[in-house]
Each structure stands twice: as structure tokens, then as C-alpha cells.
Amino acid sequence: MKTDQLITLLANGVSAVDGQQARRHSAMILGCGTLGTVLLMVMWLGVRRDLADAALLPMFWAKLAFAATLLVGAYTVALRLSRPGMRVGHAPLALAVPVLVLWLLAAVALGMAAPESRGYLILGVSWQVCPINIALLSAPSFVAALWVMRSLAPVRPALAGAASGLFAGALGALAYSFYCPELAAPFIGIWYLLGMLIPALAGGMIGSWLLRW
Amino acid sequence: MSVNANVDVNVNGTEIRLRALLLRGLAGESAAYQQFLQDLSGRLRAFLRGRLAGLPDEVEDLVQETLLAVHNQRHTYDAAQPLTAWVYAIARYKMIDMLRRRAKRDALHDPLDDELAVFTASDQDAGDARRDIAGLLDQLSDGQRLPIIYTKLEGRSVAEAAQLTGMSESAVKVAVHRGLKKLALLIRNAS
Incomplete structure (x- = not known):
């Protein structure tokens, strides 16, 4: 087929592109993923009973803010990676800011703590299950985020997959915060982060073949 | 300096004209869309011929592949974004993809980041595509x-x-x- 014939084929009877509808469709898929993560959290783990007490503690909000800023950051980066020619710029570096702030808090907490209680600040009571729980909670959002990304056109598929995975991981961490009793900054800076990095890593690996077009 | 200024004006003129045609095409105007693809194919051909000097046989196949990609992903064009950047990113992606598939790693050493070049020249003389x-x-x-x-x-x-x-x-x-x-x-x- 000559190029001119291909052009005629592509242009013939071309249908209008409804950007609004495409955005609604993506929002609906992401909404379903988020709902899946929330339902999984409520039905599988349940909301902690002492949530009202926990909400009085600054570290509870710091934990939520940590996951929420990473969520917004990952969403922003994923959005830019989803369209050809969008500048990603320094947005990925901005993702390091909440991590560094939390690590600073963790360093202060460890520095002020008595030596014998430092182990508890780092390991808490649930370090063995925290990352895997966050990764499992993120699964519905993970599927949704990659699904939406697949309908777009990332020119860096692995990176786009990683950003989608981090977005899902941050949602998982946010949901997990309503169950998990751990509030120590060192714990969150290690195990929550690890939990979010599992889907990010998986997204990067899957993205490098799933998101090609 | 003045030569550069001329190139900028031409690139801008092309950007404005092609963008207007694409937007009409996105609204469902077939004739405007055909004109967009026709003009774009010339720009892509010139751009890819320059980039793939060592692989002239690949050019027309890649022009077609890029046109199909532009068409299939046309919903990802944001009207607020320079068309040049969007087209360039797609063409570059498809070119690298092709080069990877050929597994000619030495070809990847070409500097590939010359965004404005995608609209500087046009070549309407289509060679034959090898792939049907x-x-x-x-x-x-x-x-x-x-x-x-x-x-x-x-x-x-x-x-x-x-x-x-x-x-x-x-x-x-x-x-x-x-x-x-x-x-x-x-x-x-x-x-």
C-alpha cells in the first residue's frame, strides 16, 4: 500500500475525537480501582477501632500526608508521561521531597529516642506484613492505573508503568493507614515506602512490554 | 542569525497551519484531516530520511508506521501543547522502536534530540514502502x-x-x- 493510499484510508470517514468522553472513561476506571482498594481494605482488614483517638495524634496526619503527597506526585508524573511530547521536567525529583521530609523526621525521632527503644521505632509490631499488605491493597488500583495508561501513549513505557504503580501504591498506603496502628516516622519511612515501591517496581517491569504501542 | 530566524518563522507557520488542520480533523472533518496527514507525511519523510541516512529502505515503512501511530493516538494530543513536540515524540518513539527491533545497537548512538528539525523540511516524494x-x-x-x-x-x-x-x-x-x-x-x- 502506498503512503497516499494509507492517508486516504486513515482520513476517510474519520470520526470526531471526544476528549471529554475519554477523560470521563479514564476517571471511571480509576474510580473503580480506588473503590476496589477501599473495599478490600474495609472488608479484609477493617478500619482500626481507635481511629478517633489516632486522629488526635499529629503523626497519624503526617502519615496520611506522606501517602497523599506521593499520590498527587505520582499522578502528576504519570499524567505527563501518558502523552507524547509532554515535558516531565523535575516532577520525578519532587517525589523525593516527601520521602526526605519523612526521613528527616525519622532521624530526629531516632536521635531523641533512648537506644533501647530505637528497634521498636524502626520495626514496630508489624514490619513483616506492612509492605505486603500495602502492595495487596494497591492491586485493584494497580490494574486500573495500567489499564488507563494503556489507552494513552507513553513514549517511555517502563517509566509510565512505574509512575502508575507508585500511584496505586500510594493509594494502597493511604487506605492501609486507616487500619495500621504504626505511627513512628522511621517505620513509615521504611516499610510504607517499601510497600509503595513494590507496585512501582512491578509497574515498571510490566509497563515495559504492556504499555508499548 | 537571520537564517535561524527564518527557520523559526517557517517552523512556526507550519506548526500553526498543521495544528489548525489537526484540530479540524479531531472534530471529524475528513478533508482537513487528510490534508494534515498529507502534509505531515512529507515532514516525517524528510525528517526520517535525515535521521536514517544509513537505512534508506526503512524510511517509507517508518513514515507509514508513524502516520498510523499518529492516527491511533490522536486522542492524546492536547490542544494546549505544541504540535511539533507531540509529533516529534511519536516519530522518535517509532524510530527508536524500529531501531531496537533491528537490534542494530550502533544505530542508537545517533543524537536523537533535535525537536524542531521535524518541521524544518518537507519531502513529498514518497518512496516505495517495502511492507504491504x-x-x-x-x-x-x-x-x-x-x-x-x-x-x-x-x-x-x-x-x-x-x-x-x-x-x-x-x-x-x-x-x-x-x-x-x-x-x-x-x-x-x-x-
């Missing part, structure tokens, strides 16, 4: 191939195609969309 897209079209399932043939090759309306295939009109549109995406996949796998 019509042949690949035959590999699609009837459910995707027939809607494409009716609406795209024979120029029938969606309603007519729906009647001929016994599908609903929206199913015909979806089949065309999916079929052209499948075609892009077949092209990738064929080379």
Missing part, C-alpha cells in the same frame, strides 16, 4: 477487517457498513478503531 499494509489488513478478523474496508477503503458511511455487516453503528466504529490498533501491532510484529 494491505496484506497485513487481510490478517485481521472479519469483524475488524470488513468495517475498515467498507468505511475506510470503499468510503461507505458507518450506517451502510452497519447494514452490510449486521453490526450496530457504534460497534462498527469500535471495530474500525480496534482494527487499526491491531494493524499497528501487526506491523510491529511483522518487522
